[in-house]
Amino acid sequence: MxxxxxxxxxxxxxxxxxxxxxxxxxxxxxxxxxxxxxxxxxxxxxxxxxxxxxxxxxxxxxxxxxxxxxxxxxxxxxxxxxxxxxxxxxxxxxxxxxxxxxxxxxxxxxxxxxxxxxxxxxxxxxxxxxxxxxxxxxxxxxxxxxxxxxxQLEAEKEHADLKKKFTILETIMEEQKQEIKRLKEEDSPQQKQLEFQKAKSGCCSQLIEHYRSDVLKVSAIPLQPDEENYSFSDIYIKPTITSKIEKSRGESEEKEIKTMSEIFTKNGEPQKFIYVVGDAGSGKSSFCKYLINCWCMAHSDGHNEDDEFEGVKEMKKFDFMFYISLRHNIKIRSIQEMLEMRYDKIKKFK
Incomplete structure (x- = not known):
């Protein structure tokens, strides 16, 4: 046109x-x-x-x-x-x-x-x-x-074969589900205890890994935290720790503590509440980390060395140790809530 x-x-x-x-x-x-x-x-x-x-x-x-x-x-x-x-x-x-x-x-x-x-x-x-x-x-x-x-014909054939295999797999899985259900119903108290111990051990291992990677790596120079970090046990020096003994007429006496056992027991009985008091910079936070380090060593294979304070020996008595910084939990008053926020694994284990 x-x-x-x-x-x-x-x-x-x-x-x-x-x-x-x-x-x-x-x-x-x-x-x-x-x-x-x-x-x-x-x-x-x-x-x-x-x-x-x-x-x-x-x-x-x-x-x-x-x-x-x-x-x-x-x-x-x-x-x-x-x-x-x-x-x-x-x-x-x-x-x-x-x-x-x-x-x-x-x-x-x-x-x-x-x-x-x-x-x-x-x-x-x-x-x-x-x-x-x-x-x-x-x-x-x-x-x-x-x-x-x-x-397309080859794909249809392959699809048919896969569908057949999937049907067989479904049958096998259903049989396995029934078998697992039967085994669960027949679980003995010993089996449940074994599972509990396994879960407990796993939780322990996770806590140790967390403490060693996030808590026990510290700077040798406090004012330069970005410098190379070291293992806590390599640089920690234990401060002098005393216990305050109340006497009559409102008087008190301070006695130097020689072993960790003297902190956690009194007259052979375990203490439920223990307070560590000291001036700013006297080493309270570092002492908490020392306790964590001892607990990690007490519950790790091949780490049973101890010092004269016998911290590792004492920490073997405690299955778990949880470290909570109160400055990060200003609005929470329940220790249980603090634990659940800081260690979500405890929800499944409590």
């Missing part, structure tokens, strides 16, 4: 130049036919389709042509839903192209000038080349579809 003046009187669009709607659609056609990937982004494809529909709805004659409007409906469907390309569709298109080319050739042989006729003949020759290219693409598509069908 663009290159043959015979058609110009049958369309409303001015097709001179390259910026008209018909020229744009011709360029879209070239882009599609010459694409190496045969792919379009959805937004680009929709733009192409909108302009193609506008060409087919040209107001002079095409808008009243039933075939043109059928094509418009197909293009609109293409925008609304998924479009499956089949070899049958290509064969129909090729047949239609050949028929239309033949009709155009016959209708223009008498109406057009010789020059126009030769020009149209040249264009039809180019169309034949493009048709051959399309036929080659059709052959490649048929081959691709054949390979995809073969792959």
């Amino acid at each position: 663009i290159n043959n003046q015979y058609f110009h009187s049958h369309i409303a669009c001015n097709v001179t130049g390259t910026n008209n709607l018909f020229s744009k659609v011709r360029q879209y056609r070239n882009n599609i036919f010459h694409s190496s990937s045969m792919e379009l982004e959805e937004s680009e494809a929709n733009s192409y389709i909108d302009d193609m529909i506008a060409v087919l709805q040209d107001g002079k004659e095409l808008l009243q042509q039933p075939d043109a409007q059928i094509a418009v409906n197909k293009l609109q469907d293409l925008k609304k839903k998924d479009f499956i390309v089949t070899t049958e569709g290509f064969e129909d298109i090729l047949g239609q192209i050949k028929d239309e080319m033949s009709k155009v050739l016959k209708s223009t042989e008498n109406a057009a000038t010789k020059e126009e006729y030769e020009d149209l003949k040249s264009k039809l020759s180019e169309g034949k080349v493009e048709t051959e290219k399309l036929e080659n693409k059709l052959a490649n598509l048929e081959k691709q579809i054949s390979e995809e069908k073969k792959g």
Whole structure:
């Protein structure tokens, strides 16, 4: 229509130049036919389709042509839903192209000038080349579809095999569930005690790992905490610790404590509450970490060495030790809540 003046009187669009709607659609056609990937982004494809529909709805004659409007409906469907390309569709298109080319050739042989006729003949020759290219693409598509069908059959077979194996696996799992349920119902007190000890040991190990990585690694220079950290036991020096003994008439006496046992027991009885009092910087926090270090050594394999204060020996009496910094629990008064916030594992073990 663009290159043959015979058609110009049958369309409303001015097709001179390259910026008209018909020229744009011709360029879209070239882009599609010459694409190496045969792919379009959805937004680009929709733009192409909108302009193609506008060409087919040209107001002079095409808008009243039933075939043109059928094509418009197909293009609109293409925008609304998924479009499956089949070899049958290509064969129909090729047949239609050949028929239309033949009709155009016959209708223009008498109406057009010789020059126009030769020009149209040249264009039809180019169309034949493009048709051959399309036929080659059709052959490649048929081959691709054949390979995809073969792959689909193999995938369906594999899916059936997997489904069969999955059914067998489900049966085995159900049998195992029933067996586990039976074993749980038959658990003896000894088995439950064994599980308790295992859980207890695991909790202990986690506490030791936490203390050694987060609490017992300290800087040798307090004012430079970013310097290299050392193991607590390598730099700790025990301060002098005394116990305050109340006497009559409000008097009291201080006695130096020689062993850890003197802190935790009195007259052979364990003490429930113990308070360590001292000036700022006298070593109270460091002494708490010393207790933690002794407890970790007491409950670690191969770490039974002790000092003259016998801290490791005393800490063996305690299954667990929990270190709570009160400055981080200002609004909480319950020790149980402090423990649950700081050590979430205790919720499962209490």
